[in-house]
Amino acid sequence: MSSASPEKIDRRHSAAGLTIFCGLMALLIGALLALGGWQIERLSWKRELIARVDQRVHAEPSPAPARAEWSGVNRSNDEYRHVTARGTLQNDRETLVYTSTALGPGYWVITPLALADGTSILINRGFVPTGMRDPVTRPEGQIAGPVSITGLLRLTEPKGTLIKSNDPANDRWYSRDTAAIAHQRGIAEVAPYFIDADGTPNPGGTPTGGLTQIAFPNNHLVYAITWFVLAAMAIGLLFFVVRGEILARRA
Known part of the structure; x- marks a missing residue:
């Protein structure tokens, strides 16, 4: 009974190993191309999102979504809309949210705007430095009576930031969480969004509005190039290995 020679066995093992290697490399190349x-x-x-947001920001202001529209407000269609609302600022219920801006560390002044229909919208009236945290240092800015607020619609920022969580019990806020702020201040029927007030000067000069930062990281082209380069390197490696195996067999 004949048996295969060691040379034939080695060739079979080599062919099987090459087949497995090629299969794995094909899967890897396919995955890299798919990621790219x-x-x-x-x-x-x-790019479409940036263009859409830019159009919203520079459009003529439209009325802020009313209570009947709240359930339909979403990030895709509404964030950064240029809106306006009219009501009365409830200055005795303002909330300070810690922030750091180009003007330095300080606070966003978040004040409920009571509307005629009984609902409220939280208004980010703008920035005050740490030294003006107490409202008594900026009495002119505590506007009484009906006002019109124009600015950008922003969606609620629940719970806090990646670094710090809101602490309602101790009145320490690091994000503009509309529901939590409204609950803490006893405000019923508050909109699920807030409005970043524009740069219209407030009496006394503070708070300073119009500081909304609109920036969307756009590194997708770099990532795509990276995945495609890795795929090209994998193809090169596969070609080198297969070519070397063919030349070895011919030899």
């Missing part, structure tokens, strides 16, 4: 293609799709989406 996905980043290209994300790039297109991000």
Whole structure:
């Protein structure tokens, strides 16, 4: 009974190993190309988003969504809309949210705006430095009577930031969480969004509005190039290995 020679067995093992290697490399190359293609799709989406937001920001202001529209307010269609609302500022219920801006560390002044229909919208009236945290240091800015607020619609920022969580019990706030702030201040029927007031000067000069930062990281092209380069390197490695195996067999 004949048996295969060691040389034939080695060739079979080599062929099996090469087949497995090629299969794994094909899967890797396919995955890298898919990731690169996905980043290209994300790039297109991000560019459309930036253009859409830019159009909203510079559009003529429209009325802020009323109570009947609250359930339909979403990030895709509404964030950074240029809106206006009229009501009365409830200065005795303002909330200070810690922030750091180009003007230095300080606070956003968040004040409920009571509307005629009994609902409220939280208004980010703008920035005050740490030394003006107490409202008595800025009495002119505590506007009484009906006012019109124009600015950008922003969605609620629940719980806090990645670094610090809100502490309602001790009145320490690091994000503009509309529901939590409204609950803490005893405000019923508050909108699920807030309005960043524009740069219209307030009496006395504070708070300072119009400081909304609109920035969307757009590194998708870099990521796509990275995935495609890795795919090209994997293809090169596969070609080098297969070519070396072919030359070895011919030899």
